[in-house]
Amino acid sequence: MKVAIVDDEALERKALRKMIGSHLPHAEVIAEGANGREAVEIAKQYRPDVMLIDIKMPGLDGLGAIEAIRQTGLDLQFIIVSAFDLFDYAKQAMRFGVKEYLLKPSRKEEVISALERVGEELEAKRKTEEKHRKLQERIEQLQMLVEKEWLSVLMIEDVPADEWEQWQELLPxxxxxxxxxxxxxxxxxxxxxxxxxxxxxxxxxxxxxxxxxxxxxxxxxxxxxxxxxxxxxxxxxxxxxxxxxxxxxxxxxxxxxxxxxxxxxxxxxxxxxxxxxxxxxxxxxxxxxxxxxxxxLPAKPARAEREKQLLEAVRLGDIGQARAIGLAYIDELIASHSLSAAGRKVDGMFVSLARLLSELGVRYERTVSFSSCRSGAELKQTAFDELGRIAADLEAWRQQQAHGKIGKAKDYIDRHYAEPLTLEEVAEHVGMSPYYFSKLFKEHFGITFIDYVTNVRIERAKEALVRTDCSLKEICFSVGYNDPNYFSRVFKKQTGWSPSEYRKQLQVR
CATH class of the missing domain: 3.30.70.270 (Reverse transcriptase/Diguanylate cyclase domain)
Incomplete structure (x- = not known):
């Protein structure tokens, strides 16, 4: 605790310094002053935690100095040490937030007790401020996590409108x-x-x-x-x-x-x-x-780029996007080529699609020739129908793959649930794009990847609460959470009980 002493009597300042030095090891006198002007300068320069100050001093008196210091916004405590036991002084001191008013001659016990009380109040205030600071830091960290998770969902998941509304409630x-x-x-x-x-x-x-x-x-x-x-x-x-x-x-x-x-x-x-x-x-x-x-992205990318975008959309399983790109591409071909040349190029495009589907393991056999189409409208309709066939073949393949790659993903989650898993990491493990994996995972399990991981972690936590004597903190860390408070909230949301309540319920049975 940093202490300043302001009194026009040098002997009084010396006596107070000695009392503090002898009986308060955690207090340090950092400055002394002889009048109100010096008190204000000491407050600005040294920023003490507490100031022992007399009222009657030459020039600016003690109460005037306290008022001036308060107006600067500096936060320090004042203990008045005065020879004047007057109600008006005490009332004005209370208005300035002065909580201790001691009479001269200063008695050692009273001075020490007053400083100890102020010290305890300062320590309590510091602890409260530190607690609030740490809480604010955690809130900001959680907010960042919520924002990043929201952004990931926005980027790679097809989310219903009601879920967007729930997200909006969480975001500031x-x-x-x-x-x-x-x-x-x-x-x-x-x-x-x-x-x-x-x-x-x-x-x-x-x-x-x-x-x-x-x-x-x-x-x-x-x-x-x-x-x-x-x-x-x-x-x-x-x-x-x-x-x-x-x-x-x-x-x-x-x-x-x-x-x-x-x-x-x-x-x-x-x-x-x-x-x-x-x-x-x-x-x-x-x-x-x-x-x-x-x-x-260029408004009209080169045809090779169009074909590349089309293949990528098919690879990701986004057939709606593939149709849009494919039909826009065919429009460009019809506008810039003869019908027969456009047909041949569309034939080439579907050859590339067939090659890609074969690499994915999807059986696809084209039964039409686009170069034989007799109008641009027929060419577009034929291509649209053929893309529909590809969509059906791709959907059948996806259902077959669900038992393989999605099962492999489930096994990976079950083994690594205690680690900071991300959808991107698991998707890479099973060799799929995050967007495609997210879509397929939700279709197969009926819940999102995040919800599935949460379910696994909470089930493992429930088992640990039943079968072990581990502390709640140990169980929290063992199932992949770094914050016990957050773990408790998730657990209660999933089960209706806090972890400690859940354990007690089982013990009663």
């Missing part, structure tokens, strides 16, 4: 409009360092609110958005300028190229997923060509 913001960018880092093993650098730049100069997603395969997704109460933003030029600046700074600082793909700005929550996939396709497009480093 709304999304009125926004767009994704995807940052691709170079090879070199310094990805975490580079990620921190990008996050710092976002913190300094991001043109809108943002959430940083999980880093995977050297790619970092970032959602830029505005809430309903925020001002309008010219998304495309503003974000493109920001991304170009980031890429330029990165090249100068690290001597390596940084690629940033930009998705289209959207004004509906469910459309953000398409913005993410556009940004993902864009960063792949620019990184592969190594010409420009930042940009949106």
């Amino acid at each position: 913001f709304s999304v009125a409009s926004g767009m994704f960018i995807v940052v691709q880092f170079p090879n070199g093993g310094r990805t975490e360092e580079w990620k921190r650098w990008v996050e710092e730049r976002l913190g300094e100069r991001a043109p809108a609110r943002y959430i940083v997603g999980r880093l995977a395969n050297r790619r970092l997704p970032v959602l830029l958005f505005r809430s309903r109460d925020d001002g309008e933003i010219a998304w495309k030029p503003t974000v493109q300028s920001f991304a170009l600046d980031i890429a330029s700074q990165f090249a100068l600082r690290h001597g390596a190229p940084l690629y940033i793909g930009l998705g289209s700005p959207v004004s509906r929550l469910h459309e953000l997923r398409s913005s993410y996939y556009e940004a993902l396709s864009a960063v792949h497009y620019y990184a592969e060509r190594e010409k420009a480093r930042v940009g949106f």
Whole structure:
């Protein structure tokens, strides 16, 4: 405890210093003053925890000094040591928050007791502030986890509207409009360092609110958005300028190229997923060509790129997207080629599709020839019907695969539930894309990946509560949770009881 003494009597200051030094080992006199002006300067310069101060001093008196110090906003406690036992002084001192009023001559026991009481109050206050600080840190950490999880769900899961409403209740913001960018880092093993650098730049100069997603395969997704109460933003030029600046700074600082793909700005929550996939396709497009480093996906990519996008959509199992890309591609072919040439190119496109399906293990045999179609409308309809057949074949294959790869994923979760599992990690283990794995997993088990992992962890915790004498903290850590309080909340939500209540219930039986 840091103490300051302000009194115009030197002997009084000396006596008080001696009392404190002899009887309060945890207190230190850090400054002395002889009048109210010095008291104010001492408070500003030394910032003591408590000030012993006289009332009657030359110039600015003690009460005036206390008032001046309070007005600066400094938070310290005052103990008045005065020869004047007057009610008006005491009343004014109470108005300034002074809790101790001692009379001269100062008695050792009274001074020590007063300082001890103030010290205990200060210590209690410090503990409360520290507790609040740690609680705020945990709240902020949990908020970041919720935001990252929400972003992952937004990017890779097809979520019903009612679930979006539940998510909105957990989030401290709304999304009125926004767009994704995807940052691709170079090879070199310094990805975490580079990620921190990008996050710092976002913190300094991001043109809108943002959430940083999980880093995977050297790619970092970032959602830029505005809430309903925020001002309008010219998304495309503003974000493109920001991304170009980031890429330029990165090249100068690290001597390596940084690629940033930009998705289209959207004004509906469910459309953000398409913005993410556009940004993902864009960063792949620019990184592969190594010409420009930042940009949106070209409005009309080369036909080879169209075919590549089509194959990727089929590989991911997104037949709706595959139909959209395929039919747009056929429109372009019809507009720029003769009907027979367009038919031949569509034949080639389906040859590539057949090859991809064969690599996936899907049996597909085409029974039509597109080059024999007699009109553009017939060509489009024939292609549409054939894509429908592929969708049916792919669905049958997916059902067969569900017992294999999804079973393998289940076994992996059952073995590694105590580790910080992510959907991306398990998807990679079974050789599937996160989007496709998430979709297939939910279809097979009827619940999301996150809910399944939670169920496994809570079941293992219930077994440990029954069969062992381990503490709740030990059980918490053993089933993959790092925060006992969070574990207890999840457990109670799943079972209706807290872990300790669950154990007691079983013991009673």
